[in-house]
Amino acid sequence: MRDPQFWKEDGLVPKLLSPASLLWRAGACIRTKTTTPRHPGCPVFCVGNFTVGGAGKTPTAVTLFDLLTAMGRNPHFVSRGYGGSITGPHRVDPSRDTASQVGDEPLLLAQHGPAWISRERFLGAEMARDAGADAIILDDGLQNPSIIKDCSFAVIDSNYGIGNGRVMPAGPMREPLISGLAKVRAIILIGDATPSFITNLPASVPVLRAHIAPVNGTDFAGKKVMAFAGIGRPQKFYDTLASVGAEIVATQDFDDHHAFNADELSALQIKSAGLGAQLVTTQKDLMRLPSGSRSGINSLDIRLAFDAPDQLAQIVKTVLADG
Structure with missing residues (x-):
C-alpha cells in the first residue's frame, strides 16, 4: 500500500473522512481502557512513530541496541513480527527463519542482536528477560497499551513530517499528535527538513536530529x-x-x-x-x-547517524539510572 496523496494535504477528501477517523480513535481508546499494561522487570525502550509508513525505526532501533551494548547492557529486540505467520513468542533465528515466518524487520534486527517476535508484546518481552535480556528495545510499539515503557522515542521522516496531521483514514496519523507527544521522551527527526509542527512543540519534548548514512x-x-x-x-x-x-x-x-x-x-x-x-x-x-x-x-546498507549523539546517550543513561 502506498500513502494516498490526500494524506499530504488537508483538502476535501480528508474532511469527508473525518467521521471515520473518530471511529478509529474510539477503537484505540477502548483498547487502551480495556487493557492492563504490565512491565517485564527490565527497562523498556520503545521505538515508534506517530504515522503509518516508513520513518526510520529499524536503523534507530539498531543504533539504540549498539548504544545499550556499549553501556554494558544485554538488550534484546521485541517486535510484533508484522508480515510473518508465527505468532510467538519466538526467538528469531536468522539462519533458519524466513521473512514470511517472522517478518522482514525482525529478521533484519536479528542480524544485529537477539530478536523476538510476539503478537502479545508483553509475553515477548517476558521471554526475552528470562533469556537474559536486561533491556528491551520495543520495535514499533508506541500505540501498544499492553506493555509499560520506560522511554519512548517517536521517529519522524523530516520530509514527510506528519502529513496533513489527521488520524487515519483521513490522514497518516495513528493517533492525535497531542496524545502521541504525551507518550514520548524525545522525537528523533531524520533528515534535513524541518516540518512545521516541530516549531510548535513543547520544550519538554526535545528533538534529536539524525540522518541516514550509507554504509x-x-x-x-x-x-x-x-x-x-x-x-x-x-x-x-x-x-x-x-x-x-x-x-x-x-x-x-x-x-x-x-x-x-x-x-x-x-x-x-x-x-x-x-x-x-x-x-x-x-x-x-x-x-x-x-x-x-x-x-x-x-x-x-545504511545506519543512523545522530548530529549530537551525546543527547541520545544522556537520555538512555538517565533512564537506566532511574530504573
Missing part, C-alpha cells in the same frame, strides 16, 4: 543501477542511492512488505541485464527475497 555506498558510486523497493516510501531509498553517486537508470516500486516471487525477480534481472545495470534493493527487501533468487542482487 556501502562506494560499491555503487559511478555505476549503473536498477533499483527496486517494496517499502512505505521508496523514493527515500532512491534518493539515498543517488546521493552516493549511483547512476539510477530504472526503478521499480512494489507494495510495502511485498512478498517477492521468483518470476518477479527473474523479470527484474532480465531488465537490469538489458540496461547493463546491477540490481540494488533495500536491506529490508533483501530479507524478503527467496533465497534461491538472490544471485546478483545487492542491497544498499
Whole structure:
C-alpha cells in the first residue's frame, strides 16, 4: 500500500473522512481502557512513530541496541513480527527463519542482536528477560497499551513530517499528535527538513536530529543501477542511492512488505541485464527475497547517524539510572 496523496494535504477528501477517523480513535481508546499494561522487570525502550509508513525505526532501533551494548547492557529486540505467520513468542533465528515466518524487520534486527517476535508484546518481552535480556528495545510499539515503557522515542521522516496531521483514514496519523507527544521522551527527526509542527512543540519534548548514512555506498558510486523497493516510501531509498553517486537508470516500486516471487525477480534481472545495470534493493527487501533468487542482487546498507549523539546517550543513561 502506498500513502494516498490526500494524506499530504488537508483538502476535501480528508474532511469527508473525518467521521471515520473518530471511529478509529474510539477503537484505540477502548483498547487502551480495556487493557492492563504490565512491565517485564527490565527497562523498556520503545521505538515508534506517530504515522503509518516508513520513518526510520529499524536503523534507530539498531543504533539504540549498539548504544545499550556499549553501556554494558544485554538488550534484546521485541517486535510484533508484522508480515510473518508465527505468532510467538519466538526467538528469531536468522539462519533458519524466513521473512514470511517472522517478518522482514525482525529478521533484519536479528542480524544485529537477539530478536523476538510476539503478537502479545508483553509475553515477548517476558521471554526475552528470562533469556537474559536486561533491556528491551520495543520495535514499533508506541500505540501498544499492553506493555509499560520506560522511554519512548517517536521517529519522524523530516520530509514527510506528519502529513496533513489527521488520524487515519483521513490522514497518516495513528493517533492525535497531542496524545502521541504525551507518550514520548524525545522525537528523533531524520533528515534535513524541518516540518512545521516541530516549531510548535513543547520544550519538554526535545528533538534529536539524525540522518541516514550509507554504509556501502562506494560499491555503487559511478555505476549503473536498477533499483527496486517494496517499502512505505521508496523514493527515500532512491534518493539515498543517488546521493552516493549511483547512476539510477530504472526503478521499480512494489507494495510495502511485498512478498517477492521468483518470476518477479527473474523479470527484474532480465531488465537490469538489458540496461547493463546491477540490481540494488533495500536491506529490508533483501530479507524478503527467496533465497534461491538472490544471485546478483545487492542491497544498499545504511545506519543512523545522530548530529549530537551525546543527547541520545544522556537520555538512555538517565533512564537506566532511574530504573
